[in-house]
Every structure is written in C-alpha cells, then in structure tokens.
Amino acid sequence: DAKTTQPPSMDCAEGRAANLPCNHSTISGNEYVYWYRQIHSQGPQYIIHGLKNNETNEMASLIITEDRKSSTLILPHATLRDTAVYYCIVRVPFKRGNQFYFGTGTSLTVIP
C-alpha cells in the first residue's frame, strides 16, 4: 500500500516559489515525513524532515497540516538546478530501526 500520494509532475517558473504537495492520510503519530530529491538517476538527496511542526532549512520549508494528513514542500526561489524528482516519504518505526516508504514522486521542471 502506498503511504504517500504526490502529483506526477509540476512546472515552476525560475525564481518563483515551487510548492510540492503530498498526501499521507494514514500516517501515525510517531511517523516522520521526509523529503528527498533525485536528480537524473543519481542517489536521492536529503532535503528536510518533520513530525508535527513546520520546518525550515537552507534548502526548503516543510509545512505539515495540523491533522498531519498532508504536507507541502516549498522551494522559495526555484532555480534550473532544482529540476528533479521530489519524493515525499513516510518514515515508519520497524523492529529495529526505521523503514522509509517512498512514493512515486513528483517530477519538477523549472522553466527559464
């Protein structure tokens, strides 16, 4: 069962904010939301994560709804180098450690 749902593709004008939505309606209280991106076929790159509160770092902001059923990744000023597939991930505690459940991702194209 997919734990996250994302739109398959989005476009964004260079310099504008890119807002990438994600639904995770079955998320449990101790499960984190992570965002990674994958440029071409390279290894995924960490962007940001959160549990309940909104988070911000040098790359992006993460807005999580109060009921935690959805979240939005915001790239404040998209550049051409932000063109990539963005994955919304639910981190689930497992027997030992955690499992990351990747969705199918959103392919973001930043347009000049």
Add this chain to the structure above:
Amino acid sequence: NAGVTQTPKFRILKIGQSMTLQCTQDMNHNYMYWYRQDPGMGLKLIYYSVGAGITDKGEVPNGYNVSRSTTEDFPLRLELAAPSQTSVYFCASSYQAGGTDTQYFGPGTRLTVL
C-alpha cells in the same frame, strides 16, 4: 569523506548467474540500507542493518542476501539472477540519534539481467 561508495556502477548478468554489489561508507554510521528502484518508481527497501552482525528484511528481500561484518561494509548478494532483478540498486547509511535518521545515498549500481 567519500560518503557512500558503490561498486560496480554498471553490470550485465545472465539469468542464473550470481554477483555481489559492494557498498562502503566512511561516516561511521551505524545503520545501512539496500534499496532497489525500478523504472519510474520510488525506492523499495530490500534489507537493512542496524550494526555489525545484525541484518533485517525490508519490503522486497526475496532473491537477495546480505551480511554486515564491519561498520563500513554492507554487501548485497544476488543468487540465481532473474530478469525481475533488473533495476538500479542504491545503498544508504544513516546515524540514528533521537528523532533524526537522515539517510545518505550512494550513486547506485545499474544492473541488467538478460
């Protein structure tokens, strides 16, 4: 730091052959992971390890084996390769502390089974 390194970058196998995908990390991370990524799909967890001598199955472990004899190395073994194992394989490592478990990925191994 080199981070997470994987070898080989590419490999073509015949059905029934075996091979080992190598993964090494130099960040002294306790956790290591193997994922596969099929075309157009997200990553799926094959196996993971929380430390030397400890391994656990992920979502899709069938057809694979792993071992973890050192902190740095986490090889993935394919026995009797099948076309369904054609995929890109990613190794990752992380250090778990509190609520943080950020995984760092290697560049991947592209495997084709013919």
